[in-house]
Amino acid sequence: MKKLLRPTYISGKLDPNYRRRQLLEVCLVIGVIALLLLAILNLFLFDALDLATLDAVGASIAASLWYLLKKRHLIELVSWLFTLMIGLLITTFLSLAAGNNNGYLWTALFPPFAFFLLGKNKGLWVTVVFFSIFTLQLYDTIFVQQAPHLTLGAFLNTIEVFVISILLYRFYEKTRTEANQLLHEQSIRLDKMAKTDKLTQLFNRQYLDSTLFSLYKERRSLPISILLLDVDLFKRINDEYGHLFGDEVLIKLAQRLSESVRGYDVVGRWGGEEFLIIAPNTSHLDAVELAERIRKRLNIKVNDAVTTSVSIGVSSTDRVKSPEELISQADRALYQAKSNGRNRVQSFVSAVESESRKVNNTV
Ligand SMILES: Nc1nc2c(ncn2[C@@H]2O[C@H](COP(=O)(O)OP(=O)(O)OP(=O)(O)O)[C@@H](O)[C@H]2O)c(=O)[nH]1
Incomplete structure (x- = not known):
């Protein structure tokens, strides 16, 4: 019940609800227009007030479903109501038309709607229930009411078509759902790959860049700060123990780094042995x-001989005019941290102060 009343919102074409919503919208709009036209015709041309009233009720139901779909986003509920409405319409029509025409052909429309709107399992059960009702109606028409044009052969043919169409539509729906699921999983995997640094599994530079730009655009009163971090004397580790060992050290540092930040901080590899x-x-x-x-x-x-250390430059948006400037300030601070002996944190503000002090002393 909760699922039926949970609103779902429109997203891209990969959303499994995208086409369901489209089908329902088109059918409901056509339904409202057609039923209103029929109501007018029945009232003024055929003078059939009872049929005109029935058409008007149908048009109001279709309009209410359209409202629930468009304004309340209740696609599950509308899918169920719409499918049941089609089933009821067909059964009512069959019992009115009896065997006077080939009206039972309308039953062929039921499975595509039921499977597409309710999915492979619910669609299966609903179709089985409605086809059983249609079969009973057809049995009644042929054998009880003795419809003139229908025979035992027609009855058996219809049941065979019912069974085959249930199996076929279920197969198509299963194929469609699996293909959708596969596409969805692939797009998640590709999206992750595009954002991730292969060695450390942290975010890559491209993602850091775009995140910094968008966060900078959306910033409010509180500043954004960045920490540019460089592993100290990493070349020595590589030279003494080899590149593969260096890689392992980078992975270990990346793990520790992501454990050390808060949930809303964004950590990534800026390049080489630098992290942001x-x-x-x-x-x-x-x-x-x-x-x-x-x-x-x-x-x-x-190991016994190697203990890693890092130097960090810090800058914040309250003193810059662009994200590029923010990076360049962190870079300058990092440079200062390295020059001051490594294994230290350098704020951009104090880096500038100490640079100007140096200039003053020289003058
Ligand atoms: N193993 C490994 N090494 C890398 C990777 N990326 C960059 N490096 C190495 O990191 C080292 C960086 O050396 P430098 O820029 O000279 O700096 P450093 O030795 O860390 O010295 P300081 O930065 O001045 O403390 C170079 O030897 C690069 O080859 C990587 O993905 N894996």
Whole structure:
């Protein structure tokens, strides 16, 4: 019941509800227009008030379903009501028309709607129930009411077509759902690959760039801070223990790094042995504190001879005019941290102060 009343919103063409919604919308709009026209014809041309009333009721039901679909986004509920409505329409028509025409051909329309709108399992059960009712009606028409043009052969042929169409439509629906599912999983996998750095499994530079740009655009009163982090003397580790060992160290550092940040921080590999942390809604002081905590946690004893250390440059958006400037300030701070002896955090603000102090002393 909860699922029936849960609104679902329109997303891209990969959304399994996209085409269901389209089919329902088209059918309901056509239904409202056709039923209103029939009501007018029945009232003014054929003087049949009872049929005109029936048409008007049908048009109101179709319009209400359209409202539930378009304005309330209740696609599950509308799918069920629409399928049941079609089933009722056909059974009512069959019992009115009896065997006077080939009206039972309308039953062929039921499975495509039921399977497409309700899925392979619910569609199967609903179709079986309605086909059983149609079969009983047909039996009554042929053998009880002795319809003139229908024979035992017609009855058997119809049942055979019922069974085959149930099997075929279920097969098509299964194929369609599986293909959709596969596409969906592939698009998730591709999306992940496009964002991820292969070695460390952190976000890659492209993703960091685009995230920083969009966060910068949407920033509010609180600043965004970034931490640019570089592993110290990493070349020595590579030279002494080999590139593969260097890779393992990078993976270990990346793991520790992602464990050290808060859930809303974005961590990625900026390139080589450099990492970037984007800390949204974080003041410069808080970012420096965060950097200090990270620096301590990344002092990892990799083997008896090697303990890693990192240098970190910190900058914040309250002092910049663009994301590029934010990066360049963090880069300058990082450079200072390296020049001041490595294994330290350098805020851009104090980096500038110490640079200007140096200039003043020289003058
Ligand atoms: N194993 C491994 N090494 C890498 C990777 N990317 C970059 N490097 C190495 O990282 C080293 C970076 O060295 P440098 O830029 O000289 O800096 P450093 O030795 O870390 O010294 P400082 O930055 O000044 O502390 C180079 O030897 C690169 O080859 C990688 O994916 N795997």
